[in-house]
Amino acid sequence: MPDSASNSLALHTDLYQLTMLQAYEREGMHAPAVFSLFCRRLRDRNYLLACGLDTVLSYLEELHFSESDRAYLRSLDDFDDDFVDGLADFRFTGDVYAMPEGTPVFPDEPILEVVAPIGEAQLVETFLLNQISYQTAYASKAARVKHAATHDGTERLVADFGMRRMHGTDAPLKAARSGYIAGIDATSNVAAGKAYGLPVTGTMAHSYIEAHATEMDAFTAFADCYPDTVLLVDTYDTLDGVHRVVEMAEARGKDFQVRGIRLDSGDLGALAHKARSILDDAGLHDVDILVSGGLEEHAIADLVDQGAPIDGFGVGTKLGTIADQPYLDTAYKLSAYDGTPRMKLAPNKKNLVGRKQVVRTFDDQGTATGDVIAPADDLPDTGTPLLERVMHNGTRTDDAPSLDALRSRTQDALAALPPRLHALEETPAYPVTISGALQARTDATAERLRTEMAT
Amino acid sequence: MPDSASNSLALHTDLYQLTMLQAYEREGMHAPAVFSLFCRRLRDRNYLLACGLDTVLSYLEELHFSESDRAYLRSLDDFDDDFVDGLADFRFTGDVYAMPEGTPVFPDEPILEVVAPIGEAQLVETFLLNQISYQTAYASKAARVKHAATHDGTERLVADFGMRRMHGTDAPLKAARSGYIAGIDATSNVAAGKAYGLPVTGTMAHSYIEAHATEMDAFTAFADCYPDTVLLVDTYDTLDGVHRVVEMAEARGKDFQVRGIRLDSGDLGALAHKARSILDDAGLHDVDILVSGGLEEHAIADLVDQGAPIDGFGVGTKLGTIADQPYLDTAYKLSAYDGTPRMKLAPNKKNLVGRKQVVRTFDDQGTATGDVIAPADDLPDTGTPLLERVMHNGTRTDDAPSLDALRSRTQDALAALPPRLHALEETPAYPVTISGALQARTDATAERLRTEMAT
Known part of the structure; x- marks a missing residue:
């Protein structure tokens, strides 16, 4: 091929x-x-x-x-x-x-x-x-997404689910790696897990639920296979799905180890609140709520700002294709x-x-205050190259x-x-400034070329 | 790696x-x-x-x-x-x-x-x-781009120059192939040329011009190497560059075989008109004008509608990343x-x-009039599956x-x-319609699931 x-x-x-x-x-x-x-x-x-x-x-x-x-x-x-x-x-x-x-x-x-x-x-x-x-x-978009998910100071996991709509097979590999550097916590991409040793993650698909006679049959079979799994609850009706998880918890008692539920459609903020109430009323405080579906940094920041009780985000297409700035x-x-x-x-x-260097300066608190681009052989007196x-x-x-x-x-x-x-x-x-020396060399080059062109 | x-x-x-x-x-x-x-x-x-x-x-x-x-x-x-x-x-x-x-x-x-x-x-x-x-x-965007370039009924070449800003190494291969199917004429991507036998194309970079003492030195050296090449004229001043091509033609006489010039910046429509005049005044009617730089279907259609004397388009980033709909x-x-x-x-x-089929109907002139999505085992009487x-x-x-x-x-x-x-x-x-039979099966399935969910 x-x-x-x-x-x-x-x-x-x-x-x-x-x-x-x-x-x-x-x-x-x-x-x-x-x-x-x-x-x-x-x-x-x-x-x-x-x-x-x-x-x-x-x-x-x-x-x-x-x-x-x-x-x-x-x-x-x-x-x-x-x-x-x-x-x-x-x-x-x-x-x-x-x-x-x-x-x-x-x-x-x-x-x-x-x-x-x-x-x-x-x-x-x-x-x-x-x-x-x-x-x-x-990486630049991934850092925004991770920041949006945690900007209230609470750590929340962000997973890369974008492989299916990224451009070709190489992009998802490179995205998983660069996203991890930027702060994304895990990827659904198994090839990237193998290539780079990244944490891989995933839940279950709607099709798995649909292939079973009932949603409860599907939940039961999957939890038998993966006791600490995350169950996808929105295939038919989200809150019915959450109640089914509670039923399963009651039936299994101490053997219930399901780690979380995933919401993938509808008003994620409102549904997360309702789901949290249902779970908490059943004493299932340790069951996390993960959400996915069309998310990017603005939607995530809105959910966090609403106080939606969300423990993690699965982010796919709009991060994967860097949809706002591809x-x-x-x-x-x-x-x-x-x-x-x-x-x-x-x-x-x-x-x-010419050959250049970028020098970054910091204040006493360690916050960056500005950069200077300078000739590599003529650096400013202060700052970190x-x-x-x-x-x-x-x-x-x-x-x-x-x-x-x-x-x-x-x-x-x-x-x-x-x-x-x-x-x-x-x-x-x-603030990024061009050093006087670099500007002078650049201007002199432009002047030289214009003079040569005119002759 | x-x-x-x-x-x-x-x-x-x-x-x-x-x-x-x-x-x-x-x-x-x-x-x-x-x-x-x-x-x-x-x-x-x-x-x-x-x-x-x-x-x-x-x-x-x-x-x-x-x-x-x-x-x-x-x-x-x-x-x-x-x-x-x-x-x-x-x-x-x-x-x-x-x-x-x-x-x-x-x-x-x-x-x-x-x-x-x-x-x-x-x-x-x-x-x-x-x-x-x-x-x-x-492919869908590529077809729009090719249509824009030729919508006045004049054939103009469109080349894929997008590899450098596509997402990873696999996308440019698949883009070159699917673009060719959709009507793009050639690609700059050598790996795609090798993989699929596609026509490959290219001109020269600004850096090549800049590395030589003068623009004329660069034009001369490149044309010595590739007599029927396309010369990039906008490194310093576009119209000066065109005049230099004319000088070269006068100096070389019958040995002048340069096939075209490329404009990559500025007001492409206005510059194409001026360049065409300069070339025509020198009798260089066979030297084509190719343009590139930030092009997509709307910009191309505008250039064609303006009557800009352009023979071909090099289309890069905005097609390559499908920037409007990635x-x-x-x-x-x-x-x-x-x-x-x-x-x-x-x-x-x-x-x-269920398993489905799409059936397309055509009028007497062969124009598609509409599609029907139907169960694969229950097709409408007419139309092409x-x-x-x-x-x-x-x-x-x-x-x-x-x-x-x-x-x-x-x-x-x-x-x-x-x-x-x-x-x-x-x-x-x-017009796309869902056949009565398919709608009935789909509705019956939804009804069955809702009934099962309610019990």
Whole structure:
């Protein structure tokens, strides 16, 4: 079956990356280039969470053209045989500087920079944008969802149920991982559990209830199989379903271990209140109420603000497809070649030049007060640099951190943001300034290009 | 690297599918179930194009649990060893009835129905929804984009440039294929070209221009390498870039073979007019103008309506992420088990029961006049049935049709729709009715369930 399970990822790129690579080789252009990957602007977000770096570093380490990749390229008109033969030895040999996954990031700040022979740095653009854009967009929304679920200070579980409506098979894997870093507690995605060791979770489907002669038959059979399960109560009538759980508890006595019920339709807040009353009246205080169905951060925050007695949220489609902002305005721009700053002059598409660093400052309470984007070789006197060299000569400089370490570090970084940035609405922007030195180099580059163009 | 290239797709499912499978096995519930996959409603679409069936059939034929899948499941608390051992022999043994890919489909109409032992039919829900939902959503938008580009009756090429901002590595493959079926002409995605034999295309990036000392140096070098290339003219100043192409043409004389220019920023309509004048004044009537940058169907239709002299469109992010509607309200619902109709009674989530067929009628000119959803064993006297049996006992009944055959058939099916459905705005809905027999069976099922619930 032709899908992502092809034997290499080298062809997961745009054709022009390969035609440019061949052109650079013919021209003998092998000098180092600097490319910066950044987001131009935020829409309905007050921050982004950088994510996807681990995928990118694995890709860069393993990048090669398989025999069948080369056979395919030979079949096209664009490439000569010498070039394709040479791809057998192609490896990524460059350096990567990046923010750790889970770092809050703002417009124009490089999430990562690649320094490599220009053909190599160019070839990887498509994959890097593909993975960093999606994982960053997803993690950023996931952090909002988790915050909404807990913004009153009460911990509530959030589970990713979105696989069925995400785009293809790769997205749900990357979403489960980046969501976990951002604070999501578990995923229904078994492949992601296997791939990353994530907690997996799930309840039961309406079809299971419907396949049995009665709802009670279904509840009984499932609890026989999984004593501490969560029972789905809304297949026919939600409150009837809750009463049936109470009946089961009375019948089973001390053997009743059902952990929770799930509501998946109707007015979730009102039903959660009524369900809680029914359960509490029966002494079933330990039976949790989980809800799902069309949820995203605003609906979740409303339920929490209503005081709905909800212990956990299953969040699917609208998180999974990042439905309100399914893409970021990310770019991967050449900012230097062969030691000289480079930029585009097209309207609204200018970029900052050269190798850069982002420096974050904090107040005495540890709250971030602002960022400065500066030339990597000319940093401000104070502040914490955010980009680290994570790859040198094509090899990772460190082992990948554990997901739990990334998740924990991310929670700390989120807690250090100015509180207003956690609002679901847009708030006054976090202050990001461009250092005088960087602005001067960028302006000088634009001026040089305009002068050259005029002559 | 853990990504879609894992060794089987069996775990690309929600955990509850596996816990339900184990429960069904323990309960000895192996009777055949009927599940229907359909879309509940359209949002900003007048039709959908069914897509993704080939992916689904390949998955069903190859579905198995690898040794490492089983080792992972053993590591979880949910499954006993006998069950996991038995998964070594698991195969999909059911039947599938489906609309051919590229068939226009409307709300409540089954895109496909699965008839299989209930555990098997349940297990595959997540993958089937994941692939059919995305590919159908993408194909549906792609058809709008292609229609917008050609709605004045002039053929214009549309290329898929969206890989870099799609969600993960699998989506761009499936998008390229389903887009081609829907009418997109080519893709920049090399992996998709290799996987499906699709036409691949591309031009050059701004970075290539910027890496050279001057724009003219870059144009010259690239055209030396690819004489019939498309040159990107907006890196510094669009019209200056066009003049440079004219200079090159004058210098090269008969050796000038550049096929086109690409505009990627600014007011594309106005710039296309000016560029066309400059090219025509130089006698370069055969140099095409291609445009890209933030395009989707409305912007494309506006450019065409303005009479902008544009020969082709590169369409990226907003098509690639289906940005206006990144998910469909698809569902996969149990409609019969062990010969008895089944349904959910939850508000707004009722389903039609039993095995169904969709019958489409046409007028004398071959234009579709309406659809009837009917029981598969009780069809109306007239009309063309749309669902075909495509899998029997776990094996495809026919070889997969060629992509070109699907694309051609899709163009015919689109041409047979009432013309109003091609409007980009919502129009009066295409008439879909539920046959009296099907409504009666569905009502009787709801009545039976309500009666049983009340007792």
